Amino acid sequence: MVVGIIVVSLALFIRQAHKIGSSNSGTAETEQLNLTSGQFSTSGEGQISKDKVIFNLELTNHLPEVMELPFGSGQQFELVVRDEKNEEVYRYSDGKAFTQALVYKRINPGEALRWQDQWDLRDKKGNVVSPGRYRAEIEILVIPEEDRVKIEDHQLRTTIEFTLPERQQEDTQGNEDKTGQEVGLETPLAASGAKDSRIIPSTEAEAIIANVANAVMQALSTKEAEKIASYVHPVKGVRFTPYTYVDRERDLVFTPNEIRNFFNNQQRYLWGYYDGSGEEIILTPSEYYAKFIYSADFINAEQIGYNQVLSIGNMLENQFEVYDNPIIVEYYFSGFDPAYQGMDWKSLRLVFEESDNEWRLVGIIHNQWTI
Known part of the structure; x- marks a missing residue:
């Protein structure tokens, strides 16, 4: 305290x-x-x-x-x-x-x-x-x-x-x-505006959410829409963020029913704007999935962090401020091609909030090196 x-x-x-x-x-x-x-x-x-x-x-x-x-x-x-x-x-x-x-x-x-x-x-x-x-x-x-x-x-x-x-x-x-090395705060503080100043420590978060997160990631890897929908928050739905910074006004939110039809939906949506060019990200859900959700084999991620930020780019980190006392699981790759010297890193963050004593999926945040 x-x-x-x-x-x-x-x-x-x-x-x-x-x-x-x-x-x-x-x-x-x-x-x-x-x-x-x-x-x-x-x-x-x-x-x-x-x-x-x-x-x-x-x-x-x-x-x-x-x-x-x-x-x-x-x-x-x-x-x-x-x-x-x-x-x-x-x-x-x-x-x-x-x-x-x-x-x-x-x-x-x-x-x-x-x-x-x-x-x-x-x-x-x-x-x-x-x-x-x-x-x-x-x-x-x-x-x-x-x-x-x-x-x-x-x-x-x-x-x-x-x-x-x-x-x-x-x-x-x-x-x-x-x-022999620096040690950070055992209980980090949430950003200003969060409802609780305490973020669940990593070890505790892992014990709570590991099985649920693994099940969701497995379903994402195999495009099991019905199974994914069963984990989505029944009221809040799931918000999709293409680049780290969570935009409450612009990020698209899908309900559980909309997730059930996610991979069959041929409608093209505005998901945000491409980093660098600023061009509109206009894609079908399946196209967005390939580019901004399962853009790497995250089920076999190099590292997994529980309420730990493994990847830092040049965009503002605000997920702990936007979401209500969440557990955020990050699946991280430090890079793929040695020629890029780590500038091709990628990660996917699954955001969970507690609802009626169950942890529900409320956000999917894509993160990668940006220019």
Whole structure:
């Protein structure tokens, strides 16, 4: 309970620090005026746990029209963390390989592009950093084009200021001394907005859901629609998410009866938008199944995680906020072709919620490396 209170309060503090750090150019009123009158705005927030800081970034479109923003490569943002001496201790792009190609991302009016990054609290030499004040400098790497709307540089940048307290360092070091590796929170906290601050620990979640999850995955692998439908939540149905971020408004939801006819249904639906091109994902359920559900042999997954995030891309993770105290089972492959150096990883997440003392399928989240 004490740990939970500390983490939540730190998360609130880091958001407040961001507001203070972003207001150096003027008063709060001036900042709000710039935000509403500007074409775009960049914002960020962070959450601190024992062994990492998770940064969530957004670029919001304030124009009344759909925009396609060009990026010069697969790297769409840069994030640099500096200490009190202004020395660089972390850079997002270090050690990463990015696709070298022009990429366009579509962003609708009033909506945002989202990314996420995690810093493991180590400096560039691999040492755990000291307690103290830190600053995260964020830049969204939209490239200018002559025939497109010019975006002012300040609209693509923001800064988050935060403090790593003494306890953060001591706990991390203590865990390293005991086990030889860092240890995270045994009971992680749900994102803000969840109905319960406690996420079921991995070992407990596995004991509860392993048999049910395996049965659902087996049915998915063999396209047994009737069996899949028997596990779907009778009221909420099952939501389909093509790329990690769960969109309450746009993700399609199918009832148990609709699942029974899933593979025979020839209607074409709008499931979302392709990463990179921004083109509409218009597919029949069977076509969607092949591309965004059973896109790999997940019944024989390389790793299975229970309420553990095994795959991290550049999209915002929000499944624990959207779903009601869920158990999420992730089936993960780290890659298939060595030539891609892990950039062809894939995973499928099955989301379960408890209903009348039974765990029911409420979400299927597809995840893969995105540009």
